[in-house]
Amino acid sequence: MTIVFWILAALTVAGGLAAVTLRNTVHCALAVTAAFAGLALLFLQLDAQFAGFAQILVYIGAVAILVVFAILLTRESETTEHAVFSRTWLAGLCIAAGVFAVLGWAVLRSANAIPQQATAPVVAVKDIGNALMSRYVLPLEIVALLLTAAMVGAVVVAMHEKGDTK
């Protein structure tokens, strides 16, 4: 629990809070990006280089841009007049608290399940690649299939109907 951790945690939480409380949707998207950046820095602080860089590359480089594009292309990006809280905020809060409790419980339990090591293991990017291509090749392929299906679906949705003029 160093001071760096607290700064990063504050940045992440502030980004997340701003994302749900700001009125302008594009500001919300930018605040989410700040939260993503904070998470990536937390990964880096834990010496998880690959996870940190992948977080930046995928979430800031792609997901944030997609979110922003979706906001701009679908609806008015102007500030909303009505209140930012929807009517189901209580249900949403309960679900979020429930998910957080389950995740927290799982993380706290995992400390006992895994044997304690004296020193932190050094994981090179190469080891992660080897693990992905040997032990975890089935999950990798399933994810690849899922992504391909999503991409084909997107193309089908965007395709012109037969007989439809361009």
Next chain:
Amino acid sequence: MVNTLDQIFVLLQHWIVGLLPAVLQPFAGVLLNVVAIIATFPALFAISVLLERKGLGRMQNRIGPNRVGPFGILQPVADGIKSLTKEDVVPFRADAIVHFMAPVVLVVIVFMGYAVLPMGRNMTLVHMDGALLFYFAMGACTELSVFMAGWASRNKYSLLGAMRAVAQMISYEVPLLLSSVTVVMITGSLSLDRIVEAQNQYTWGLPHWYIFTPWGLLAFLMFAIAATAETNRSPFDLPEGESELVAGYFTEYSGFKFAEFFLGEYVGMLSISGLGATLFLGGWSAPLEVLNFVPSWVWFFSKVMLSICVMIWLRGTLPRLRQDQLMNFAWKFVLPMTLLNLGVAALWRFMDGGWLRWVVCSAIVLGTYVLVGRSEMRRRHYGPRSYRYAE
């Protein structure tokens, strides 16, 4: 003597750090390196802007800037003073905070990429295992700052420019990454230091640079195309097409903020040239074994400046692409070629050395280039262009 000259910056840094008390030393060492990077690349930026204005002027039968100093070489100084003293205009309806943050984010992110570039023997700021991944992660963030600039200006030209820029940068990021992956496949490491070391070998006095292999040449060409598009340089400068969009996403920026965008663009060019030189042109290694007495950093910076000259030359030569041409080129030509190149690089890796793999790999690369190029040419419709207007 040769060795001292090669390591002169490293020795200088050690000497300066040695003067300080021991408590400050680790911090001072890092700070000194960062200051060196932040001082060097804006200086190169000034040189390349001058080079561009003079060179482009000559290519267009003009003289170029020649008023400030002898032969106009002090022009960048005049430009700098001008942009510093100009009024900073922020549009009334603009989103002031995001408008302010966009150029700052761009400049910070662009400079981050230099942290992992090996600029000479032992001259890397951070020795990272996943250096290439870090570089691309930083490169992906520039899109966000471009979007922020375009959106916060509340100007239709800015927003259109930003949308174009982001679409273009996303499209060309895929081939940029895929063409670099071949180098990682052959080297077996994401560390840029290791990639340079793998190329710093000589046979009969000739270097083992990756550009001198069939897959490397193809990957380098695709990388160069994608890098030009990624930095929004001509012929891919649609996002700032002045005849359509005034200046694209930085239309509403003036004074020092405009200078920051300008700096970001050129420093980004220098940085991606440095990455290209590191991946394919052997980084800081000398082009011939006999030239090894020249300091390594001289080679790195001359390769970077050579790439900049080629980019200026391209800008003076090629006309701007149309939006549909830009997208077709990325997805129908560059992307298939880089995907194929992955296979060629794998073949190269697993075939035994010798002339056979040269013949096979070159045949595949050349054959596909001709086939894909021909089919693209045939499919192009040369008819009257149809225009669609917004209702």
